[in-house]
Amino acid sequence: MHLRSTAIPVLFTVSMAFIAAPLGAQTSAQPLPAAPAHIFGYTDFTAQAKIDADFLAVPDARLAGQHLKTLTAEPHIASSKEDYKTAEYVAARFKEAGLETEIVPYRVLLNQPRKVSFEARSDDGKLLSSGPTREHVSNDPFQDDPRVVMPFNGSSGSGDVTGEVVYANYGRLEDFDKLAEQHIDLHGKIVLVRYGVNFRGVKVYIAEQRGAKGVLIYSDPMDDGYFKGDMYPNGPWRPETGVQRGSVQYLFKYPGDPQTPGVASTVSLPDSARLDPLKTGNQPSIISVPISYHDAAPILEALKGPSVPAGWQGALSFHYHLGGTGVSIHLVSDQDYKVRTIWDVIGKIPGTDNSDDWVVAGNHRDAWVYGAVDPNSGTASMLEAVHGLGVLLKQGWKPKRTIVIGSWDAEEEGLIGSTEWVEEHAKVLEHAVAYFNVDVAVAGPDFGAEAVPSLKQFIREITHEVPSPKGGTVYDQWKLESGHQPGDVNTGHVTRSHAPAEDVRVGDLGSGSDYTPFLQHVGVPSTDIGSHGDYGVYHSVFDNYAWYVQNADPTFVYLQEMARIQGLEILHMADADVLPYDYVTYGKEIVSYLQSVEHIPGATLDFAAAEAAAAGFVQAAEAVRTRQSAPGIDATQLNRQLRATEAAFISEAGLPNRSWYKHTIYAPGEYTGYAAVVIPGVTESIEAKRLTVASQQLEILTQALNRATQTLNTQQ
Numbered sequence: 219m220h221l222r223s224t225a226i227p228v229l230f231t232v233s234m235a236f237i238a239a240p241l242g243a244q245t246s247a248q249p250l251p252a253a254p255a256h257i258f259g260y261t262d263f264t265a266q267a268k269i270d271a272d273f274l275a276v277p278d279a280r281l282a283g284q285h286l287k288t289l290t291a292e293p294h295i296a297s298s299k300e301d302y303k304t305a306e307y308v309a310a311r312f313k314e315a316g317l318e319t320e321i322v323p324y325r326v327l328l329n330q331p332r333k334v335s336f337e338a339r340s341d342d343g344k345l346l347s348s349g350p351t352r353e354h355v356s357n358d359p360f361q362d363d364p365r366v367v368m369p370f371n372g373s374s375g376s377g378d379v380t381g382e383v384v385y386a387n388y389g390r391l392e393d394f395d396k397l398a399e400q401h402i403d404l405h406g407k408i409v410l411v412r413y414g415v416n417f418r419g420v421k422v423y424i425a426e427q428r429g430a431k432g433v434l435i436y437s438d439p440m441d442d443g444y445f446k447g448d449m450y451p452n453g454p455w456r457p458e459t460g461v462q463r464g465s466v467q468y469l470f471k472y473p474g475d476p477q478t479p480g481v482a483s484t485v486s487l488p489d490s491a492r493l494d495p496l497k498t499g500n501q502p503s504i505i506s507v508p509i510s511y512h513d514a515a516p517i518l519e520a521l522k523g524p525s526v527p528a529g530w531q532g533a534l535s536f537h538y539h540l541g542g543t544g545v546s547i548h549l550v551s552d553q554d555y556k557v558r559t560i561w562d563v564i565g566k567i568p569g570t571d572n573s574d575d576w577v578v579a580g581n582h583r584d585a586w587v588y589g590a591v592d593p594n595s596g597t598a599s600m601l602e603a604v605h606g607l608g609v610l611l612k613q614g615w616k617p618k619r620t621i622v623i624g625s626w627d628a629e630e631e632g633l634i635g636s637t638e639w640v641e642e643h644a645k646v647l648e649h650a651v652a653y654f655n656v657d658v659a660v661a662g663p664d665f666g667a668e669a670v671p672s673l674k675q676f677i678r679e680i681t682h683e684v685p686s687p688k689g690g691t692v693y694d695q696w697k698l699e700s701g702h703q704p705g706d707v708n709t710g711h712v713t714r715s716h717a718p719a720e721d722v723r724v725g726d727l728g729s730g731s732d733y734t735p736f737l738q739h740v741g742v743p744s745t746d747i748g749s750h751g752d753y754g755v756y757h758s759v760f761d762n763y764a765w766y767v768q769n770a771d772p773t774f775v776y777l778q779e780m781a782r783i784q785g786l787e788i789l790h791m792a793d794a795d796v797l798p799y800d801y802v803t804y805g806k807e808i809v810s811y812l813q814s815v816e817h818i819p820g821a822t823l824d825f826a827a828a829e830a831a832a833a834g835f836v837q838a839a840e841a842v843r844t845r846q847s848a849p850g851i852d853a854t855q856l857n858r859q860l861r862a863t864e865a866a867f868i869s870e871a872g873l874p875n876r877s878w879y880k881h882t883i884y885a886p887g888e889y890t891g892y893a894a895v896v897i898p899g900v901t902e903s904i905e906a907k908r909l910t911v912a913s914q915q916l917e918i919l920t921q922a923l924n925r926a927t928q929t930l931n932t933q934q
Contacts (some may be wrong), residue, residue, distance in 0.1 A: 317607025389421030417891025662751010
C-alpha cells in the first residue's frame with residue numbers, strides 16, 4: 219500500500235513523540251561506553267564527557283525510523299511540491315529542538331523529462347529492445363505511485379538521434395583508449411556503458427569528447443544484481459528492471475547551478491546574470507539515458523565485432539562483443555529545462571564565545587524517487603542528532619562556537635543546494651572550523667568515513683564513545699572490519715585512502731556529495747561518514763522504506779548510531795578549547811602524495827622545492843601539536859592559526875581548466891568524478907603530458923605549503 223495517505227498523521231505522531239521524548243528514551247538497550255579520560259583539543263575533558271553522555275542518551279532509534287517513514291512516504295524529486303513538504307517537515311523538527319530556522323529558496327536550472335525512449339534494431343531491422351521498461355517487481359508497495367518520475371539523467375542533452383552501438387565497458391578513460399587501440403571510431407555512434415567504478419558524468423564526458431551522439435548507461439548484474447546475491451524483493455540486490463537514475467553534470471568542472479558558476483543563484487539574482495550552461499563547461503551536449511539490464515541484454519547479445527577484452531565481460535549469460543556492427547539504436551531524449559525553485563533548510567544555534575566560528579553539519583534531502591537510503595537515512599539520523607542538541611539546549615547548554623545545520627536540496631542534480639549556499643556565504647565560511655557531512659547514512663552495518671587528514675583522528679576518537687549494535691564500540695567494530703574498503707563500486711562511490719593506514723582507514727574526500735563546495739571551493743575542513751552494506755537499489759524506485767526495513771536496518775539502530783556520531787562531531791568541534799586538527803598526519807600524507815606523484819610515468823620535474831616545503835610543514839606541525847596540548851596556551855590566537863592553515867591550501871586561481879576547484883591537495887578527478895585525486899594540479903597535468911603546466915602547478919603547491927608552514931610558525 220502507498221504511505222501517501224498516512225504522511226500527515228505520521229508527521230504529527232513524530233512531532234508529539236519528538237517533543238515528549240524524555241532524556242534517555244531509546245529503543246535499544248546498548249550501554250554507553252565509559253568516557254575517555256582525554257580527548258585531543260580539551261584541556262580537561264571532564265565537563266564535556268558529561269555533556270556527551272547526556273547527548274548520547276537522546277537519539278532514539280524508533281523516532282529515527284518514524285522520521286524515515288515520513289520523509290519517504292512520497293517521491294520527492296528536487297523542486298517538486300513533495301520536496302517542499304519534506305523541507306517543511308525538517309524545518310518543523312529544527313524549530314522544535316530550539317534552532318533558529320529558515321527555509322532558504324534558490325532559483326536554479328533543472329531538467330525533467332518530457333519523453334525518454336529508445337528502440338534497438340538488428341542490422342536486418344528486427345526490433346530487439348525498446349523502452350525504458352517500467353521498474354517493477356512482484357510485490358513492492360511503492361513502485362506504482364504515479365508521481366514516480368521515469369528514469370532519466372539530470373543534465374542530459376535533448377535530441378533525437380540514431381547510431382550504431384559500441385560497448386565501452388565502464389566508460390573509463392582506459393576503456394575508451396582500448397577502443398581507440400582497436401581502431402573503433404565512436405563518431406556518430408551510441409555508446410553503451412555499464413554503471414560502476416567511476417562517476418556516470420565522466421562516462422558521458424569522454425564519450426562526447428570521442429564524438430559519440432549519445433550514451434546508454436545500464437546496470438550489469440555483475441556489479442549490483444544477481445551475481446552479488448538475491449535480488450529484491452528476495453534480497454538487497456538490483457532486480458532485472460531496476461534503473462539507476464542520476465546526474466551526468468560535469469561536476470568535476472564545477473558543481474551547482476549550471477548557469478551561475480561561483481555566484482549564488484538567489485531568488486533576487488537577475489536573469490541577465492545567468493550564463494549559457496553549454497558554454498560554461500559543466501553540461502553535456504549529447505543525450506544520456508539510463509536503462510536496466512532487462513533492456514540492455516538484447517542489445518548486448520546482438521552486438522557483433524571483436525570479443526571484449528579481459529575484464530569487460532559482465533554477468534549476463536552470453537559472450538559480450540564490442541559492436542560497431544550488429545545493432546543500431548534510435549534514441550530520444552526530450553528534456554524540459556527550466557529555472558526552478560529549490561529549498562535549503564538552515565538551522566542555527568548561536569555560539570557564546572566564538573560566534574563567527576561556525577561548525578556546519580549537513581545532509582541533502584531531495585531524492586530521485588523515495589530515497590530511503592540515499593539520502594533520507596542521513597536526514598533521519600541528522601534529525602535525531604538535532605533532537606539530542608535540542609535536549610541539551612533545554613538543559614541550559616550553549617555551544618562556544620555557532621552551530622549551523624543544513625538540509626540541502628537538489629544535491630542529486632549536481633550538489634546544487636549546498637553549492638549555492640556556500641557561494642552565498644563564502645566570506646563568513648572563511649571562519650567556519652568544520653563541515654560534517656552525511657549522505658547515505660545507513661545502507662548496512664559497516665561504518666566508514668572520509669576526511670581531510672587533520673580530522674581523521676578526530677573521527678576515530680569519536681567512535682570510541684559510541685556503542686555499536688554489534689557490541690562494543692563503533693571503533694571496535696570498525697577495527698575488526700578494517701580490511702574492508704567502504705564504498706560501493708556499483709555506484710561509483712569508492713572510498714580511497716592514498717596514504718599508508720596506521721589505524722582504521724579513513725578515506726580521502728573526492729566529490730559526489732555536499733562536502734565538495736565546503737572543502738574544495740572555500741577550504742573548510744570536512745568529513746563524511748556513512749554505514750555501508752549490500753545496497754543494490756541505488757537511485758531506483760526500489761530505494762524505499764520497504765527495501766530499507768527488509769535489508770538495511772530493520773530496527774533503525776544504525777540510524778541511532780549515525781545520529782550519535784554526527785552529534786558528537788558537532789559537539790566536540792563546537793566546544794573544544796583548541797581546534798582538534800592533526801596537521802602532523804596531514805603533513806605526512808602530503809609527503810606520501812608527493813612521493814606517489816614522482817613515480818607517475820613521465821614525471822620529469824624537479825620536486826626538490828616541494829619536498830623541502832612538505833618537510834618544513836611536517837616540522838612546523840609537530841611543533842604546533844605540542845602547543846595544542848600545552849596548558850595555559852592562548853587558544854584564541856592558536857585557533858586562528860590552525861584554521862588559517864587549511865585556508866593556505868586554497869589557490870585563488872584554481873585548478874587548470876576548472877578554476878572553481880581551488881584546493882591544491884584534493885579535488886575530484888577529471889576522469890574519475892567521485893574519487894579524489896591528490897595534488898590534482900600536478901598529477902593531472904603530468905598524466906595529460908602537459909609538463910609546463912605541471913611545473914607551474916608544482917610551484918603553486920610549493921607556495922601553498924610554505925604559506926601553511928608560515929601560518930603554523932607564527933606566534934604572538
